Amino acid sequence: MSARRVGVWIVGAFGGVATTVALGLSAMKRGLAPSTGLVSALPLFDGLDLVDPGELVLGGHELRLTSLEESAEEFRQGSGVFDRSWLDVCRDDLAQATARVRPAPHLGIGATIAKLATWEPAHQPKTPRAAIDLIAADLREFVARESIDHLIVLNLASTEPPFAVEAAHQTWDRLKRELGKPDETLLPSSSLYAIAALEGGHTHINFTPSLGSSFPAAYELAESTKAIHAGKDGKTGETLLKTVLAPMFAHRNLDVMSWVGHNIFGNRDGVVLDDPANKASKVGSKDKVVTSILGYKPSTLVSIEYIPDMGDWKTAWDHIHFRGFLGAKMKMQFIWEGCDSLLAAPLAIDLVRLADWEKRRGTIGPLKHLASFFKSPEGVEEHDFFEQFRLLVDHVDQAKKTNVR
Amino acid sequence: MSARRVGVWIVGAFGGVATTVALGLSAMKRGLAPSTGLVSALPLFDGLDLVDPGELVLGGHELRLTSLEESAEEFRQGSGVFDRSWLDVCRDDLAQATARVRPAPHLGIGATIAKLATWEPAHQPKTPRAAIDLIAADLREFVARESIDHLIVLNLASTEPPFAVEAAHQTWDRLKRELGKPDETLLPSSSLYAIAALEGGHTHINFTPSLGSSFPAAYELAESTKAIHAGKDGKTGETLLKTVLAPMFAHRNLDVMSWVGHNIFGNRDGVVLDDPANKASKVGSKDKVVTSILGYKPSTLVSIEYIPDMGDWKTAWDHIHFRGFLGAKMKMQFIWEGCDSLLAAPLAIDLVRLADWEKRRGTIGPLKHLASFFKSPEGVEEHDFFEQFRLLVDHVDQAKKTNVR
């Protein structure tokens, strides 16, 4: 494996999750942290020769002019989760990754995210095509300079507003023609990155609720370039629990009357989600899973509120009101207190490792067996976490049997 | 089906769960309540021609001289769960079942349970064999009088203290010889009922944490008489949640440091569990599942406390402290507020229906595919609720394929 180089190009490269990915990779390499939280470190994957996390080469695009070192320090102070001494040990690794980050083009990012931008790129694209080409040029340079064998574009950027897929997004031929027109609303930024990745035959992983490659033309493009893609919206906390608990209510034939979930948190993502348009994407992705699993629609309510002093700690209170035998009303409540970036980062690393393994196996298109990682899995309608995990186990078992590693 | 008669002989026939079973069967038959809470009413079982709940014939043994009508009224007042008008509609059904209940022999019931006894049986057995024979005589009379085709002995009695299985319980031959000796400590009451059932070729279902048929000699006996048995300790609330949530932590490679569970409730079961000896059985059954699923032993603590004003409402607070990526400590807490008897009763009815179906299919021995119903499933070490449920689904699917109904 050592000769092969896997590059991870992160969209939102100085954000909380990206910073945690970078710090985590370095901390594991330096022996500071074990692999706790990495699904890909489970015994299930023993013998598969997944890429060593320490060998991943990081780069990326970012709108804010800062650095992984600063971002890591800010994260540590705001959320108090790892020791300051780690920053000393990992500083060089972070600085090297920081040096490989480029300013992001500003097309299609929306007004709320635009407010955060503090890093002006040299060129301001006028058309989606021009933006894609600027992105692609940065990818090419990264691949060349770092001798990357497999490039994975990983979207960890802020949540965009919901985007309605229309006729123009149905086929690649049609969409390709539209890309050259000066229409900033044709596609959101996340999809421009997806197209840049897939056109180049690179892998695309969308960890956000934004559109990314979730439309027919992108699927078609991926097939044509033999590219892999996976997404969307990493399932880290409250929604994970919904997809764990809802099957229990279903299997016990208990009648869920209402499922209310309130989330509070205080990281930068919160600033973006304070815009109702951006929040709608997140809430939509969080809300549908319960109905999908139960097979009927209880009263549901999901809120996500930005409370600055919470830092990266996301606390969810869920109240589940259900009817049991003889019509008796009962209830379950849970409170989840998780550090958001620390829940998301290991899953992002898992997705990189598992996608890389698929690349070596020659897989093309959406990675349906990774459904358990996502709130809105690409290419499969299954939301029950345990059915999703079974897809993964069955997939790995099948691969082991066919002796392809 | 209408010609076939299925009898359910309940040990603890006037207890909270038994009362809810009786009332529930009547309420469903009278159209007052839907099948919410019945697993056996899930679409999974469509086309299997399970016995109609309304056709089950109830009888049983009891230590307390009361009636299902009184017990139902007491339950309603203490827990406020169904309308008083139901009692009017169901009174005749309850009275008929009450008339089929017999005083239980007092051998092997332990000091704490003995304190509750207010109904003196005509004969006081001196040996386990004598007690078994008294039980068997009552079973025979019930079968004869009610023209029962399939008799199911269902243990819903109070929890006994833990019982150490020893050499005497290893083979039926050996145990049979000991039964005739005047040794009250040879077997707990629950096992005398199990032996009476299995010797008669009847089905035995142990919904309690007591020993019942959970020892080699009883397994051997069941094989020899072609009897079915299932158990033990119905999984209704907090433990159900443990077996739902622990797999999530395992699949996400999160390191559970401690899992603390405090339960408070106020029904008669609580009076018995206030005796530390009896409580030990319950706590043991509740405590082991987390360790079994995770594959390592976190700090665990389970308490069950009797708070009279809670009535039949059991409230559990669980605090799960876990370590995630980069060693960060996070936590989940849940609060479960369920009406205990209303969670247990439908599962007891499910077990009766599914055991009856197995009887017609010619099954013998422990029903391993019913593991999802129990805290300590007989014959299988699986505690992950979703793996257990998969056993049930696979079993039913297999049966449907082989076209045996």
Added chain:
Amino acid sequence: MSARRVGVWIVGAFGGVATTVALGLSAMKRGLAPSTGLVSALPLFDGLDLVDPGELVLGGHELRLTSLEESAEEFRQGSGVFDRSWLDVCRDDLAQATARVRPAPHLGIGATIAKLATWEPAHQPKTPRAAIDLIAADLREFVARESIDHLIVLNLASTEPPFAVEAAHQTWDRLKRELGKPDETLLPSSSLYAIAALEGGHTHINFTPSLGSSFPAAYELAESTKAIHAGKDGKTGETLLKTVLAPMFAHRNLDVMSWVGHNIFGNRDGVVLDDPANKASKVGSKDKVVTSILGYKPSTLVSIEYIPDMGDWKTAWDHIHFRGFLGAKMKMQFIWEGCDSLLAAPLAIDLVRLADWEKRRGTIGPLKHLASFFKSPEGVEEHDFFEQFRLLVDHVDQAKKTNVR
């Protein structure tokens, strides 16, 4: 006392709280319920000869054509809080009160509340003055027919949108001139009732967050007619707890960084509060108390959401994030599960009894010593519950000393 007749004219006479008041008065009179929940039954008030709850004469205005009997049955079924047999015992009392309820004029009620209206009054007023006169006529008739010595108008109606007090509401002279103009926006409905009450020298109690008598011209009017008034917004659950807990944080010099409160409930009030305009009144009243008590402004968030299956049960989750010694971040969370109408009704009865006592003592104007009953107490800025309660205790002690009963 028996010769003296106290009348209670309820605005919103068939609503949840009004129904509970009517049922509660009857149930206490009939010996079904003790005085639990009545502040005025505390030993503090021993010897004050407060009016006997059973002697209060109920009447009122209502927009919906129903009855106390129907409303009580609906409440019982939706929230399962008292036994059906009570309705039989109390039916006559409820029917008598129902017969004294009149259709409410529709002026100034706002669009959302108007949608609930199903009872058309004979006359539709065109001006505020006309509406006030219609109300006053009904009050006069009630007083005459029932030989009422002291009439208390008690507002238990749905929450109106916030109302900006302006120049026109500063003096009674000025306002009086405006009342005759056909301007539906001059005053909300709650204030028309307040004026009708105060002009007649009757007592006015505003249990809602609506404007009522909370403006200078109404204060002036009350002084001129020697009338009593009290309000506003009964403090029953989450806000009560805020005013109990915030002083603790203040006295311990703990720095509250954020206080988030989410409320869910399912009664008719919820339908009205689903309109953001109406909700704003409620949230405003709930939100300000923490800042007022702490003396600085933490991040605060209050939501109230309508979840139909909750019935009258209001569940609040509050998350309080605070900083302690050496800057350590700590937290407290609470979950309050209360039946809203059953928390509100006894306080409404208390207010009637205590206002009547003041009337006999010759008090005029706002009853500041009743601050502990309200989220936005009239005439006093104190929100600390224990300081408010001390106002009450001191007031009663002072009255006892001066030997006026």
Added chain:
Amino acid sequence: MSARRVGVWIVGAFGGVATTVALGLSAMKRGLAPSTGLVSALPLFDGLDLVDPGELVLGGHELRLTSLEESAEEFRQGSGVFDRSWLDVCRDDLAQATARVRPAPHLGIGATIAKLATWEPAHQPKTPRAAIDLIAADLREFVARESIDHLIVLNLASTEPPFAVEAAHQTWDRLKRELGKPDETLLPSSSLYAIAALEGGHTHINFTPSLGSSFPAAYELAESTKAIHAGKDGKTGETLLKTVLAPMFAHRNLDVMSWVGHNIFGNRDGVVLDDPANKASKVGSKDKVVTSILGYKPSTLVSIEYIPDMGDWKTAWDHIHFRGFLGAKMKMQFIWEGCDSLLAAPLAIDLVRLADWEKRRGTIGPLKHLASFFKSPEGVEEHDFFEQFRLLVDHVDQAKKTNVR
């Protein structure tokens, strides 16, 4: 003030609370931390010229051979509450205090606490009198060497088992005679420290549930030497909340049926409290306050369990089941997550400052106005937190009026 020297002699000088006191005093002096959490920093005390926290001189006794520096590092790692850099800044201050700590005599400490002892004193006393003299000698040396004007002995040691006060403890004359006999059970260690302090005319503050000076002979001794004493059992978390919330239920005439409290935590105190004998003191002190405030006895349950991974974080879940109007059962639950030492340390500093102020004012005997700091306040039966706080406010106001500072 600067010429006056106040010494604080801490029993349990390397424990969690003592370490936090030492670190906190240094951190405040060095400008690292504000006075958040210090009651004595409230505006109420403005103008009273309390001793500056930074001027307190620390010393003490300890059973374990370690240091404040080590203990602070251990605390930081286990509970993650302040930045490592603080230890660098405060190291010299901690080292100086460490140098003033002496090995504690081992008489009367009980078996469980004795197990923790790793520091052997030079002399092993055979009688209580001998132990007291050894303690007194260390106090004298401290006073002389550090030129202490006012010495305060502050007990922050582990909780001892409950101790029955008997005839021998009623008068100082009688007790004095018994002290010379070789009877290790005559008095617990906490009381030997109290006697040593009070005999020397020093101030004694008991922050623990142990006996300390809570018996008539000690009261008499204090009077005779004109000494001050205060205690006992600092009220930091769950019990504080009980004394805040119970008055609310009382003032609203709500009927508390049960109050269940479960506490989990993982600091060294937990090791000691795992001994049921030691735990009994703590639980007793925590349990009685609710009954005292309500005036009747609901079902109560208090548990404290040692869960090592919790570190110094104490989490309490309280479940309060109450009956409201018309008999409806409702409930409140709270979850308190506090860092125990960080809640206790500022209160200990407050007590030192306020006791020193009393000393300058010439006060003698128990400080009843400090009741709000304690679970079992000396000399006063008031448990309502707000009544207790009012005692403090009234005391300070009175002192300000009499112009004695």
